[in-house]
Structure formats: C-alpha cells, structure tokens
Amino acid sequence: MENSCHYSVYVDSFVHGELEESRPCRDFENHLATCNECKEEIKAVSQVKEALINSYSMQLDETFNYHVLNTLRKGKHFEERKEIRIAVEDIIISFATLLAVVLLGIQLFHNPKVSSVEMAGRLTNIEKSSLEQSSLSKDQVLELVLRSK
Amino acid sequence: MSKIINIKIMTEKLNRSTSDSSIESKLNDRRIKENELIDRALERDESAYSEIIRLYKGKVAATVYSILGRDYVEEISHEAFIRAFNSIRNYRRDSSFYTYLIRITVNLCRDEIRRKQIKRIFNFTEVFNKSDDNDAQEQIQTGTSSDPINIYDAGETINIVREEMQNLPSILRVAVTLREIDELSYNEIAKLLNISVGTAKTRVFRARQILRDKLTERLSYGK
C-alpha cells in the first residue's frame, strides 16, 4: 500500500477538497492523468472515508429538535432577553417614583407653614365629609390629607 | 480493494475542470449563513436554534456514535446542543460554530467515558494529553466491541468498520472520526486535541491504514 510517488502527499487534501483551485491542485490533476499509483491511493482513501460515513450515519428525527428546544425553554433560555427588558423598565419606573417623591418633599419643605384654613381649602367634598365623621382631631386629619397629596 | 465499498468514484472528481463552482465561495456562503444564524440565536430567535440543530445534529450524532457507541447518541448529542446554546455568548467567532459544537461533543464523550469508567476500552487521558504516538500500537485492543454492530443493517463492510473502529486505540479513533466524519482540517483537529498538526496527521494516517488493511483482509477471507 506504500505509495512511493512524491505527489502522494496531496492525496489526503485532494480527497477532502482542500486543494481546490490552488496551483498544487492543477499540478496534481495533471499528474493523475499519468500516475496509476496516486489514482489507486485516492480511491483507497475515499473508500475508507465513505465506509466511515456510512457506518456512523445517524438520523435524529424531529423529536430530537423538540427535546432540545424544550429543555432550553424550561431553562428560560429564550426569556433572557425579555427579562433584561423588564429589568430596564423596572429601573425606569423606580427612578421616576423616587424623583416624584423628592420633588414633593422639596415642595413641602418650601411651604412648611400651611394654615388650617388653607388646608381646608384643598380638601374635596368627600374628604370634608370624612373629616366630619372622623374621630381624629381636625389637625390630625388635615395633616394626613396634606401628606397624601 | 475495488470490490470493498460502493462509493462515488473519484474519477468524477478527477475529470472536473479546475474552474468549476468554487468550494471556497460555498464555504464562505456557509460561514455567512452560520453567522446570520448565530446573530439571530443571540437575539433568542427560536427558529434560528431549530435551524442550527437541523444543520448539525447528524454530524454530532455520528461523532458520538463513532467514539462512544450507539447507546450514547441521543443523550450526549442532546447535552452537546444544550451546552453549546447555553454558552453561545461565550462563543468567539474565531472558528465556526460547527467546530465549537464538535469540540463540546468530543469533551462530553471524554467526560462520559471517565464517568462510566470504561477506560479499559478507551484511554482518553492519552487522547487529550499525549502527543507521542509511539505507544498507540500498544493500546490496540483485542477485546470485542461494546457497540451492537448490527443496529444498522448496511452490509458487511459497515459491520467490519464498526468492529475495527472499536478495536482501534482511542487516540486513533478520535482523530480519524474528526477527519473523516466531521471533516475538520488538520489544523482544527490539532487545536481541538491540543496536539501538533504533525501528530494529528500521523494518527489519522495510521487509523486509516489499519482500517484499510482490516477491510481488505476480512473481506477477502469472506469471498
């Protein structure tokens, strides 16, 4: 089986399509026209290759795809992006809430003394009726209402 | 030898012109397509995952079958895809995703062998760490195959190949699998097994030679 021809080094690459369009490929192809030794070698290498491919060819059907995708789904693989989006939205909402609280605080800080009359002026009718029915003192209720605003 | 296997005869290849539709551009097209799929997979597009599985499941299964045996195919192939997809953000595009997947598959085969402690048949420590092939010959097993060779009814040649593959030293079996079944280049094989290109070539050539000789011998006895 030993191939003494010095072109035989190209056989393996040739069979595997690795010489395509290169200069050695053209030279080798010209050489093959006259060298039976290399032709036989190509045949033998191809035969082993084909035999191996045939021996281990396997068809995994669509169930296999389904199982792989299902495992990924169970691992929440496809939700990763959604989760990132949700996390970003959460951060924005939290930031907006915090900003609103701070602004409200500043507003109150600059108007610390609000008279009972002014407070009463800010009440809605419902709040006024709640106030009348409440057991809390007038000031306590007004303070609560103000805070809630 | 010509009786051995029914193959596409190479003369077809020899007769074609050198300017035929270039394999290079086909490979480039394949690479571009693969890159698009990876982009979509990174966006968690489920259909891209399906397509990747469809493209490569045959090769992954054949690799497991050849290295470990039929019984391991579904389980290891499944795990290989899951690992590859779960680590898809770590995949750097310096090699094809296919090579990345095959690397994971081969590593899983190694883990499985270690776990099952079937080192008496496959000595994988040597597959991955050894660059000196002088001992390969010593590892040739005389025991029978653990693989049920008749699962695929595809003739005597196939049975002989499966049996003789199992009898090969593991370092040769893995190398020839990567070359002939996975169709990796010697550079890729060397990188994957952490050996030199020269060693990768030696292993493939030796495995091929043994298979050739065994096929010739056993089929001529059977005549």
Ligand SMILES: [Zn+2]
């Ligand atoms: Zn020649």
